[in-house]
């Protein structure tokens with residue numbers, strides 16, 4: 001064969017290879033993505049996760065036709081690291097955000113950036129002001145809205161601007177209906193201050209919850225309550241100390257947020273986009289409703305009530321049908337799953353697993369161990385066990401979740417196979433952890449004031 005023929009064969013080979021790479025990489029569909037997260041929403045307060053009060057008719061409707069993940073684990077119990085882990089599919093040690101004011105590392109691959117590269121219009125809208133203080137978070141979206149109307153005086157009508165976020169989100173969807181779009185809406189509800197209108201409060205008033213504690217102690221801490229009801233919350237509610245009263249406020253707040261979701265879903269329907277849209281519902285973290293000394297707050301600890309989140313994925317256009325998945329999954333799996341369902345190949349620096357395989361009933365590896373982080377705590381969890389390491393005290397708590405789901409009886413000093421396995425897994429991150437201690441936040445006075453009013457800062 002002549003060298004000319006060889007060259008032609010080589011040339012054709014390169015063309016074929018390029019075509020194959022293109023076919024593998026190109027998005028397989030043109031689905032839009034509507035991703036709605038709620039701040040501090042516990043799955044066990046939603047109908048689709050077994051709650052017996054009418055908190056979530058719209059979420060339940062989506063869940064009844066979608067995939068419901070029963071054991072989804074957040075990568076922290078604080079808004080800033082959780083939101084960053086969702087966006088980047090990275091653990092806090094990798095994206096670098098432990099608190100408000102921290103910067104997202106340049107080494108991460110944000111979901112919205114990948115989608116933008118694949119022709120998507122991207123937007124983030126939230127009524128949680130704190131997210132705008134995460135440096136670099138906003139730069140990966142075409143549209144970013146995260147403002148609240150802030151006043152020195154507490155004013156139910158002025159404090160939270162969720163009522164503005166929904167119409168803005170609807171307007172953005174209408175404006176982008178002719179292109180592929182990704183919109184992430186993060187509602188502050190049901191996070192403190194749990195303000196909703198009288199109608200919603202009335203809907204849930206008077207329910208009893210058989211709580212462990214009825215007459216709540218006031219927290220010694222002025223702002224953020226550990227060991228008692230946050231003074232700020234008590235003050236807003238005429239020093240009512242009945243835990244049922246506050247749980248009912250929490251539920252009313254969920255119902256209010258659920259109605260916001262209903263408006264977004266109605267908008268998709270009116271624009272004939274329901275079949276062309278992937279809908280994902282989740283939360284950044286859970287909430288302490290009395291257990292382990294945390295009352296209507298979060299952060300500080302890594303118990304299940306603070307790190308378990310709802311996760312629901314629905315898409316008629318992708319033939320997703322109702323299914324409950326018991327496997328443990330993580331927040332960092334959300335981004336690769338969205339990319340997987342859209343047919344976009346996994347990109348670099350994405351650490352989570354593509355749950356599209358789990359949805360199809362196939363096996364997935366890599367997500368069995370979920371790590372969660374706080375500035376002074378790390379945990380590793382499976383559906384069977386959880387180990388929490390306190391870096392301040394160099395101490396461990398170890399729980400068998402199968403017979404102690406409430407994490408009330410730590411098994412200290414266990415040196416059996418499981419404990420050593422979990423300790424070894426945590427050791428890797430514990431070593432890495434050192435270099436991240438002492439991150440200085442850079443918050444402006446206005447940001448500090450805004451975060452203080454949400455109970456975040458002293």
Ligand SMILES: [Zn+2]
Pocket residue numbers: 039040078079080191284285
């Ligand atoms: Zn939060």
